[in-house]
Amino acid sequence: MSTKARSILLLAFPDVQLLDVSGPLQVFASANELAAQQRLAEPYAPRVVAAEAGLVTSSSGLALLAHSISSVKGLIDTLIIPGGRGVSAASEDARLTRWIRRQTSRSRRIASVCSGAFLLAEAGLLDGRRVVTHWGRCDELANRYPKLRVETDPIFVRDGDIWTSAGVTAGIDLALALVEADLGRSIALQVARELVVFLKRPGGQSQFSAVLSMQGADDRFGDLHAWMVAHLASDLSVPMLARRLHMSERSFMRHYKAETGRTPARAVEQLRVEAAQRLLGETSWPVKRIASRCGFGSEESMRRSFVRLLRVAPQAYRERFSFC
Incomplete structure (x- = not known):
């Protein structure tokens, strides 16, 4: 100093x-x-x-x-x-x-x-x-x-x-x-x-978390989002999510997009990417393990999502934001 x-x-x-x-x-x-x-x-x-x-x-x-x-x-x-x-x-x-x-x-x-x-x-x-x-x-x-x-x-x-x-x-x-x-x-x-704060916030220093950006006026899908975050490696397909809410697939798709401004598939991708960002920044886990933990089918699938949403590959993200 x-x-x-x-x-x-x-x-x-x-x-x-x-x-x-x-x-x-x-x-x-x-x-x-x-x-x-x-x-x-x-x-x-x-x-x-x-x-x-x-x-x-x-x-x-x-x-x-x-x-x-x-x-x-x-x-x-x-x-x-x-x-x-x-x-x-x-x-x-x-x-x-x-x-x-x-x-x-x-x-x-x-x-x-x-x-x-x-x-x-x-x-x-x-x-x-x-x-x-x-x-x-x-x-x-x-x-x-x-x-x-x-x-x-x-x-x-x-x-x-x-x-x-x-x-x-x-x-x-x-x-x-x-x-x-x-x-x-x-x-x-x-x-x-x-x-008791982050030196660098999870999410690549974004103003928004995925869950926050999906929250609508009445947040009718709030409980579903909480469940999705806790089960990212599970089947989060439209049929599964619709069944969980006891809705038809068509009705679920229509109401979900009207409320959140995105399709269920895009929401799942955003939640998985955000979770992967957090693990890349806070752990030394191999990328393959993180991809599996967050519900991506493969490392390549995770890489494509990162590039699409963040314009950076997972390893490059880790080099910039890792705490480890």
Whole structure:
């Protein structure tokens, strides 16, 4: 670890999303606590700043005590822009956007959490870059700022010295990635374990799990999905699933697609791929064993599904996301 603490600034504004600030803040604080336990110099010097010094009330009603942005002097290691209900008003604050824009020459890297990407975009820092925000606001971000290359699926995206992340808890994933980039995988993994979170989420850092993305308004197939996840190596053909729900195959196919937006076959494939992703990342099992455990007929069948859904082969996925 470096003997000089890296300055981490988290910008607050009225109606900021509390977890967008406190999630990353705790990651850096935990890294400091870990260093202290090992009698090492604290690697980070985080603080919350705002347009004016004093209390800033978050959208949840809890107030944050912030330093004034005018008190920020010298170079900054990392500037993090959170999102929240108040991001639209913050984007209209010319003083704030000018200050953010000026930090590009003073900061080693700049990041946003959730809808904080709107503030970075308004400051002109995201033009031509790959970015992500909360899944519910990706279309709005793309339409409002057409020069951005908005991606809808990742938990976070790094494009050069700009990092953007998805909704709310993704700020924790982002902060862990920053710690890993600074201090190495071992330290970041220890912080993740301390916080009882994934260093890299199963699912290839996707905003959605397969089960979550299949959930409809009344989730009438929720119990079936839970059973499918527990029996991936079983017969999950349409006739079998229809019989389990005491429905005709035709009726099951029609209602299932209307509710989930996909065919039962595609749903089964997604569930099996997600389970295989988890095992590839968390175990050292041979690919053949994982293919069998997840209900794929063969390694080749699993490979085809991975390439079709993830655009990467199982072994390449393991090399990128394995914890082992």
